[in-house]
Amino acid sequence: MTEPARRPFGRTPEGERVELVTLDNGILRGEILTFGAALRTLEVPGRAGARVDVVLGYDTLEEYLTRDGYLGAVVGRCANRIAGGRFSLNGRDYALPINDGPNHLHGGVQGFSRRVWQVEELEAHRAVFSLFSPDGEEGYPGALRARVEYRLDGTALELRYLAESDRDTLCNLTNHSYFNLSGHGSGTVLDQELCIHARRYTPTDENSIPTGELAEVAGTPMDLRSPTPIGAHIGEDFPQLVQAGGYDHNYVLDGPVGTLRPAAWARSEATGITMETATTLPGVQFYTANYIEAGRPGKAGAVYGPRCGFCLETQIFPDAPNHPAFPSAVLRAGERWEHMTRCRFSADEG
Numbered sequence: 532m533t534e535p536a537r538r539p540f541g542r543t544p545e546g547e548r549v550e551l552v553t554l555d556n557g558i559l560r561g562e563i564l565t566f567g568a569a570l571r572t573l574e575v576p577g578r579a580g581a582r583v584d585v586v587l588g589y590d591t592l593e594e595y596l597t598r599d600g601y602l603g604a605v606v607g608r609c610a611n612r613i614a615g616g617r618f619s620l621n622g623r624d625y626a627l628p629i630n631d632g633p634n635h636l637h638g639g640v641q642g643f644s645r646r647v648w649q650v651e652e653l654e655a656h657r658a659v660f661s662l663f664s665p666d667g668e669e670g671y672p673g674a675l676r677a678r679v680e681y682r683l684d685g686t687a688l689e690l691r692y693l694a695e696s697d698r699d700t701l702c703n704l705t706n707h708s709y710f711n712l713s714g715h716g717s718g719t720v721l722d723q724e725l726c727i728h729a730r731r732y733t734p735t736d737e738n739s740i741p742t743g744e745l746a747e748v749a750g751t752p753m754d755l756r757s758p759t760p761i762g763a764h765i766g767e768d769f770p771q772l773v774q775a776g777g778y779d780h781n782y783v784l785d786g787p788v789g790t791l792r793p794a795a796w797a798r799s800e801a802t803g804i805t806m807e808t809a810t811t812l813p814g815v816q817f818y819t820a821n822y823i824e825a826g827r828p829g830k831a832g833a834v835y836g837p838r839c840g841f842c843l844e845t846q847i848f849p850d851a852p853n854h855p856a857f858p859s860a861v862l863r864a865g866e867r868w869e870h871m872t873r874c875r876f877s878a879d880e881g
C-alpha cells in the first residue's frame with residue numbers, strides 16, 4: 532500500500548476548494564473528488580495484470596460543474612425521480628425543485644452530487660466523506676448528515692452509506708458511476724455481458740416515473756437473469772426500451788433487503804474483467820448512458836457518447852414516496868440510514 536494522497540482540483544464558482552483523493556491498496560487504485568464525492572478513476576487489473584480504468588470521468592472541475600450526467604457522483608438526498616417534485620410526509624405536503632421535465636431528479640438543482648464534501652478520514656485504502664445538508668435544502672425537511680466511505684478491500688470497492696436527520700425526511704443515496712469494463716475510452720458497452728439478479732422491474736411512464744407495477748422480466752428484453760450482451764436486445768421494439776431510449780430501469784433485486792446479496796454481474800471479453808456487484812439496497816437502476824451525447828470529451832482525450840458506459844445505481848425505487856407499496860425512502864428522525872454496495876473485480880486470462 533502506498534501513502535494516501537490528496538491534491539487540489541480547483542475551486543467552485545463560490546470559491547470552495549475541491550480536492551482529489553487517491554486510494555491504492557496495491558490491487559485497485561481509485562481517485563475520488565470532494566465535489567460530489569465522485570469516483571473519477573478506478574483502475575483494476577485486467578489480463579496479465581495490465582491496469583484498466585473502468586469508470587468514465589473528466590480531467591477538470593470545470594467539466595464536472597458544467598456537464599450533466601452525474602459522472603461517478605454520490606447522488607442525494609433522494610436518488611432518481613420524484614413525480615412532480617411532490618410528496619407527503621406526516622400529513623404535510625412538500626414541493627421540491629423541478630429539474631427534469633415535470634419531475635425532481637437526483638436530489639434537485641444543487642443535490643449532493645453538486646456539493647463539496649469534507650474528507651473526514653483518509654488512509655491508503657479508504658476515505659470517508661461527509662456532508663451536512665441543512666433543514667429545507669432543496670425542499671427536503673430536516674437537517675441531514677451524510678457520510679460515504681469508499682474502501683478498497685482486496686479486489687473489491689465498497690461504498691458504505693450512512694445518514695441521520697433531526698426530523699423525518701427522505702433519503703436515498705446512490706453512486707452514479709458509468710462503468711466500461713473494456714476501459715473508459717473504449718467505445719460502447721454493447722458487447723459487454725451483464726446479468727441482473729432480479730425477477731421483476733418497475734416499468735415507467737413517458738416521464739420515467741414508475742407506474743407502480745412490479746412487472747416480471749420473463750419473456751421480455753428486460754430479462755437479464757443470465758449473462759446477456761448489453762446490446763443483444765437494447766434496440767428491440769419493446770415499449771419500455773423505446774420510451775427510455777435504451778435501458779433506464781429500476782430492477783427489483785431478489786433476496787432480502789438489508790442483507791448484502793448479489794445484484795449484478797458484468798464482463799468484458801476484451802479485457803477479461805468481471806465485476807460482481809452486491810448490495811443491501813432493494814433495487815438497482817440499470818442505465819445505458821442514453822442521454823450522453825455523441826462526441827462528449829472525457830478524461831485523457833477519450834470521447835464518450837450514448838452507450839459508452841453502464842450505470843448500476845443501487846437504490847430505493849424511484850418515486851418511492853408516492854408508492855406506498857414500494858420499500859420506503861423515509862428516514863425517521865434519529866434513525867440511521869445505513870446501506871452498502873460492493874463491486875468485486877477479477878480477470879481471466881482469456
Ligand code: BGC
Pocket residue numbers: 599600601611739779780816818822844
Ligand atoms: C436516470 C436517468 C437520467 C440519468 C442522468 C439516471 O439515474 O435514471 O433517467 O437521465 O440518471 O444521468
